[in-house]
Amino acid sequence: MTSSPIARPVDPPPRLLMGPGPINADPRVLRAMSSQLVGQYDPWMTTTMSETSELYRGVFRTTNEQTFVVDGTSRAGIEAALVSLLEPGDSVLVPVFGRFGHLLTEIAERCGAKVHTIEVPWGEVFAPEVVEQAVRDVRPKVLAVVQGDTSTTMCQPLEDLGEICRRHDVLLYCDATASLGGNPFETDAWEVDVVTAGLQKCLGGPSGSAPITIGPRAVEVIEGRKHVEAGVREAGDVERGVRIASNYLDLAMVMDYWGPRRLNHHTEATTMLYGARECARILLEEGLDAAVARHRLHGGAMLAGVRGLGLEVFGDVAHKMTNVVAVHIPDGIDGDAARAAVLHDYGIEIGTSFGPLHGKVWRIGTMGHNARRDAVLTTLAALEQVLRAGGAPVTAGGGVGAALEVYAA
Amino acid sequence: MTSSPIARPVDPPPRLLMGPGPINADPRVLRAMSSQLVGQYDPWMTTTMSETSELYRGVFRTTNEQTFVVDGTSRAGIEAALVSLLEPGDSVLVPVFGRFGHLLTEIAERCGAKVHTIEVPWGEVFAPEVVEQAVRDVRPKVLAVVQGDTSTTMCQPLEDLGEICRRHDVLLYCDATASLGGNPFETDAWEVDVVTAGLQKCLGGPSGSAPITIGPRAVEVIEGRKHVEAGVREAGDVERGVRIASNYLDLAMVMDYWGPRRLNHHTEATTMLYGARECARILLEEGLDAAVARHRLHGGAMLAGVRGLGLEVFGDVAHKMTNVVAVHIPDGIDGDAARAAVLHDYGIEIGTSFGPLHGKVWRIGTMGHNARRDAVLTTLAALEQVLRAGGAPVTAGGGVGAALEVYAA
Incomplete structure (x- = not known):
């Protein structure tokens, strides 16, 4: 009986979903x-x-x-x-x-x-x-x-x-x-x-x-x-x-x-x-303009944060959505292994990519209920740690630091 | 603000859904x-x-x-x-x-x-x-x-x-x-x-x-x-x-x-x-055969109950689904008004009907989480009361009585 799903209720592990969606429901x-x-x-x-x-x-x-x-x-x-x-x-x-x-x-x-x-x-x-x-x-x-x-x-x-x-x-x-x-x-x-x-x-x-x-x-x-x-x-x-x-x-x-x-x-x-x-x-209730501003703030903090880590951002940033950023996977890093480590060690999901970008960028979202300071900062911290462990030349503390500067502005 | 739905959370009234579905979720x-x-x-x-x-x-x-x-x-x-x-x-x-x-x-x-x-x-x-x-x-x-x-x-x-x-x-x-x-x-x-x-x-x-x-x-x-x-x-x-x-x-x-x-x-x-x-x-968990037997039991009790009230059942009962019964609306009763009274006074929903049966029968379901004794008995009691109030010649206590006989058998 224990081997059967009949015995197992729905009991998902805690996850912070910071990919391009779906994200955690409010x-x-x-x-x-x-x-x-x-x-x-x-x-x-x-x-x-x-x-x-x-x-x-x-x-x-x-x-x-x-x-x-x-x-x-x-x-x-x-x-x-x-x-x-x-x-x-x-x-x-x-x-x-x-x-x-x-x-x-x-x-x-x-x-x-x-x-x-x-x-x-x-x-x-x-x-x-x-x-x-x-x-x-x-x-x-x-x-x-x-x-x-x-x-x-x-x-x-x-x-x-x-x-x-x-x-x-x-x-x-x-x-x-x-x-x-x-x-x-x-x-x-x-x-x-x-x-x-x-x-x-x-x-x-x-x-x-x-x-x-x-x-x-x-x-x-x-x-x-x-x-x-x-x-x-x-x-x-x-x-x-x-x-x-x-x-x-x-x-x-x-x-x-x-x-x-x-x-x-x-x-x-x-x-x-x-x-x-x-x-x-x-x-x-929040107000549509306030919600857009919130996405712009936290998306901006994430953008500053990944750049603060020394990572390169994909695409025309002037026309980027507020709520997701594509980040080039540094040389020498296995993108899927790094994503798996972020998920396994920190319970945070960041996104893979499709088509011509497959294997080249991660996609990191800050949207809906997850467009929040704590979600941005913990994601940047986890990413820094996994990149360091993988030997990538990241700027120590540069991600969280840059995001905090956005929040302080 | 109070006139806007923004101010009103989802807060449904209590309902016992005894129509042909949807029914109450477990x-x-x-x-x-x-x-x-x-x-x-x-x-x-x-x-x-x-x-x-x-x-x-x-x-x-x-x-x-x-x-x-x-x-x-x-x-x-x-x-x-x-x-x-x-x-x-x-x-x-x-x-x-x-x-x-x-x-x-x-x-x-x-x-x-x-x-x-x-x-x-x-x-x-x-x-x-x-x-x-x-x-x-x-x-x-x-x-x-x-x-x-x-x-x-x-x-x-x-x-x-x-x-x-x-x-x-x-x-x-x-x-x-x-x-x-x-x-x-x-x-x-x-x-x-x-x-x-x-x-x-x-x-x-x-x-x-x-x-x-x-x-x-x-x-x-x-x-x-x-x-x-x-x-x-x-x-x-x-x-x-x-x-x-x-x-x-x-x-x-x-x-x-x-x-x-x-x-x-x-x-x-x-x-x-x-x-x-x-x-x-x-x-x-219940077992598929047991679930079918439960639907047969409570559907049978509802069938006996509506007949016990003196109501006529529609269709070839030998080939009826276990989980729903169609009941002829008695002469002189306004079917929609009676359904509205059952809903308003007892919080119980029974079903209307379509096509050639429209206005002629109600459809009463006993299914899923609602295939239960209390749901059957309270529905029969409410129906009896509304039919009596409407002047229909129902057998007093005949519905609940007949259902209880099924349960006692």
């Missing part, structure tokens, strides 16, 4: 998620869903009526947006500056879209005029762009893209999974039509719920793809597009489920809803 | 879900995933290597199975005996499959020879069938379908969402190729994680649809089918993510994984 979020369930159409439940929409309007900085959570991980939110917007044969433009641009490309291809990409080397972002030229050339239905791509730590400036898209009659979709809550994001001011996110980065919750907001231009496109059964057709229902290829991720149905008609769709993932709601409450 | 499951997160490739995490697979092999009664959870609700599991098995143009046969048969049909249509249905009136199930004749006529690639359809409370016998499917070289997919853990299910003995489920019924957890098991014949079909990037192609990788239309629900990728290659896919919904793991532990 204990308040876990407490909220331990609340008992209620029925799907209980008045308390429908009120809680409406309140969750209201809270995420604050998080996304939007007045979009269609603001809710998709019941799946951030990737489910991305796919829901793309499969609901893109019909087979539609043209989509994806500026690729890291791994998650490739993911948008891959998902859009599976939707049957004609995918056009532009690329910059990893560690760079796009100038808006480059994006506009591509929009002009491709004339896509949708411009799909990642805000913060943790694979490179770059944060694509979005301020100008909405206006460009309006001018060319293009829909703008943004994947803000890794950035929302820790980097400025203005859905309405930037005129972004659809935004998706996840809880497991700056929002301080577990993966498994994907906040989304959908503006009126996108709602019209998605509603136009509804195939309404004759019996429930109402005045104003339209049916002109190709039916959405997914039922689970059909945003037309999910909008009717969250909206006043409350049409039955999936069984709400109530525990994840509780978590998503609490993440938004925590963020809005 | 408090042990909620406690497991309050555990802190670890990183996705932490050795503890990969062990926990492997243990979860092992536990669900026990729940599904299978030796299938490919046994894991899909990160979404039970509907995500259904769609993952169908979109991964069915290529556009493939033929699928769906025996429809309630609402969830229509759901399988709808999802298969969105996969581009040619969908053939056979139907029986609500409240009945299919004789195996009827299914076999349809298999012979249609020669489908996949037979997709619901085990327990809560919309009618019917439980389709599956014992013979696997053998029929083998004989005709057809894959058998079964949606066991509403039945697994409370009704007999034998994946291997019945030769079912793919089975999906959810936590929110007899497994005693919240919605949001979809256990799935995939047998070797189905694995071969799904693996054949992988589009492997040249750089990571390995000996044995094949590519002959049409690419799966979803990334998030692409079971070929999810198998590689759960399997020994542990290829990165989505960010695990760790809290839901903890919950799914604990649901399986609780069920296997």
Whole structure:
């Protein structure tokens, strides 16, 4: 019996998760998620869903009526947006500056879209005029762009893209999974039509719920793809597009489920809803600007700290996300062995990397609940010790010292 | 501030959920879900995933290597199975005996499959020879069938379908969402190729994680649809089918993510994984046969109880699921008003109904953590009181009395 997992309760070891996400959940979020369930159409439940929409309007900085959570991980939110917007044969433009641009490309291809990409080397972002030229050339239905791509730590400036898209009659979709809550994001001011996110980065919750907001231009496109059964057709229902290829991720149905008609769709993932709601409450209690400033402070302290150790930072630091830094692995150090030592000896997780950066950089995050002084300082101290033990020429005390200077400023 | 949801923590009212699901989560499951997160490739995490697979092999009664959870609700599991098995143009046969048969049909249509249905009136199930004749006529690639359809409370016998499917070289997919853990299910003995489920019924957890098991014949079909990037192609990788239309629900990728290659896919919904793991532990500690017997006992007591009140039961009771009963709403009673009174006055939720049964029956569940004497008796007492207050001719004390006789037997 002792060899069987039946005998072993869930009992995770203590970990400080300082990678590119997931990070530790705020204990308040876990407490909220331990609340008992209620029925799907209980008045308390429908009120809680409406309140969750209201809270995420604050998080996304939007007045979009269609603001809710998709019941799946951030990737489910991305796919829901793309499969609901893109019909087979539609043209989509994806500026690729890291791994998650490739993911948008891959998902859009599976939707049957004609995918056009532009690329910059990893560690760079796009100038808006480059994006506009591509929009002009491709004339896509949708411009799909990642805000913060943790694979490179770059944060694509979005301020100008909405206006460009309006001018060319293009829909703008943004994947803000890794950035929302820790980097400025203005859905309405930037005129972004659809935004998706996840809880497991700056929002301080577990993966498994994907906040989304959908503006009126996108709602019209998605509603136009509804195939309404004759019996429930109402005045104003339209049916002109190709039916959405997914039922689970059909945003037309999910909008009717969250909206006043409350049409039955999936069984709400109530525990994840509780978590998503609490993440938004925590963020809005702190204030969105204050939360971004906190991420900037602790991300800045981590950046100063790794440089203070004598390590080199990857990429265009002027366009780095606030909440993650990529650090070149020093010569002579086995990156995976060092990460394993940090985990084993200190219970701290830092991140590996993908694609062209694999084996070359570590990625260190400071986000959500873990964007804190103690988390930054202990990570720098642990990293210093492991690098020293490995024989790397680090500056003794240089990491913690440099971070403390940031905090003292 | 008090008018804003920012000021209001998650604080659900106490409810006893005696509808067709979701039901109350076992408090042990909620406690497991309050555990802190670890990183996705932490050795503890990969062990926990492997243990979860092992536990669900026990729940599904299978030796299938490919046994894991899909990160979404039970509907995500259904769609993952169908979109991964069915290529556009493939033929699928769906025996429809309630609402969830229509759901399988709808999802298969969105996969581009040619969908053939056979139907029986609500409240009945299919004789195996009827299914076999349809298999012979249609020669489908996949037979997709619901085990327990809560919309009618019917439980389709599956014992013979696997053998029929083998004989005709057809894959058998079964949606066991509403039945697994409370009704007999034998994946291997019945030769079912793919089975999906959810936590929110007899497994005693919240919605949001979809256990799935995939047998070797189905694995071969799904693996054949992988589009492997040249750089990571390995000996044995094949590519002959049409690419799966979803990334998030692409079971070929999810198998590689759960399997020994542990290829990165989505960010695990760790809290839901903890919950799914604990649901399986609780069920296997009790013993699957004992859990089915418990559902049969308490479902039988509820059935006797509603009859003892003088109410009429809907459908072919010989083929009823153990865990839910549909009860005709007595003449002169407003079904929704009575349900609201049971909820408001007693904190107990019983279910409404859909389609041809809408307004005609209530659905009362006894499942998972709520398949208990106190839950059955208090529900019968509350129902009696509300029916009396509404002027229905119920037998005084007849509900609780009849249930107690079942327990005394």
